[in-house]
Amino acid sequence: MAKILLIEDEPTIREEVLDWLQFEGYEALGAPNGRLGLEVIQRDHPDLILCDIAMPEMDGHEVLLEVRASMRFSSTPFVFLTASADREAIRRGMDMGADDYLTKPFSHAELLNMVRSRLRKKELQEEVMLGRIQMLDAALAEEREQRLLKSRLVAMFSHDFRNPLTAIMASAELLDEMSDPQHYVTHKQKYVNRIFGSVYILLQMLDEVMVVAEMEGGHITCTPQMMDLLSFVEKIIEEFRLIDRNAHIFSLTYSLPEQIELDPRLLRHILANLIANAIKYSPVGSEIRLNLSLHHDQIWLEVHDQGIGIPTESLPYLYEPFHRAKNAKQIKGVGLGLSIVRECVLAHNGQIAVETQVNGGTMFKVVLPLVPIST
Structure with missing residues (x-):
C-alpha cells in the first residue's frame, strides 16, 4: 500500500483529498503546514508528497528545498497544489x-490520475535503479572472483613451478658433478629424461595460464587445422611416459581417418x-587406456583409468x-x-561426459564434430 502525504493548510480541501485517497486504498497522511509536514516526512517516509505552495510558517518551496536536500527523500515524487x-x-x-503540479480546483479523477502516474513512474525508476544495482553487484562479484582466481593462480604456480625447477637443477648438477665416465654414461639418460619431463611440465603450466586468461576474457579462440592425429596423440603419450617414468601402462586404440581438422593447441590441453x-x-602399475574412434561423423576421445573414481556428490561441480x-x-x-578441458571442448562445439565409480575407475569421453575434408 503506497503512503501519500498531503501538506495543505485549508482544512476542507485537506480532509476531502485524504478521504479520496483512503477510499482508493492508499495510506493517506495529512499535515496543516510545511513545518509539521516535514516532521511527518521524517517519521513516516511517504512514497509521494502532495504540497500546497502558499502556506503559513513554511511555504511549499521551502518544504521542497528541505526534501530535496535529504539523501533519503531526494527522489521522492513531489507534486505542488496551487491556484491556476x-x-x-x-x-x-x-x-x-518538483515533479509535477496540480491546479486548484481539481477533480477526484484528476488527482487520482496524477497520483497513479507519479507512483508508476517512481516504481519504474526504482526498477531501473535496482537493475543497475544488480548489474553493479554482479560486476563486483565477477571482479572479486577474478581477483580470487588470479591469487590462486599465483599461489599455484609459485608452488608448482618449484618442483620441476628443483628437478631440473638437481639433475643438471648431478650430470655436471659426474667425474666417472662409466657412471655418467649409465645415469645420463635418466637425468636427461628427468630434465625433459620437468621442462614439459613447466611449458604445459605456462600454456594453461594462457588458456585461463582466455577463459577470464570470456572467449577461447579455436583455430582448426589439418593434423596427423595419430602421431599427435602418440607423441603426447610418449611425453607422459617420460614424465611418469613408466609407473603406469599406456595403451592406445585408434580408428580415425589419417588426417583430422582440429585445433592442436586446444586438443593438447584436452x-x-x-x-x-x-x-x-x-x-602405480595400473592401465591408462585411450580410445579414439569415429561414430556418425563425430570424433570420440575416451580416456579410461583404474583410479579412485569420483563421488556422486562431486559430479555437479566437476568442471568448476x-x-x-x-x-x-x-x-x-x-x-x-x-x-x-571443458572450455576447450566447448570451443570445438563439442561435448564432454564422464562415467565413474568410486574405487572403480573413471572414463572421460570427449565428443567433437568431424569437419569434412575439402576436396
Missing part, C-alpha cells in the same frame, strides 16, 4: 525540483589434462574451477584441469 493563476510560483517550483588426471588418481572431490583432497592439485 500562480504561474510564476509553479515555474519556480518546477525549477527547484588430452594432457585428462591423461594427467588419470595418472594422478590411479595406482578449483573444485576438488573429497576423496582427492590428499592428492596434489588445484582443480583447474577439468574446467580447462
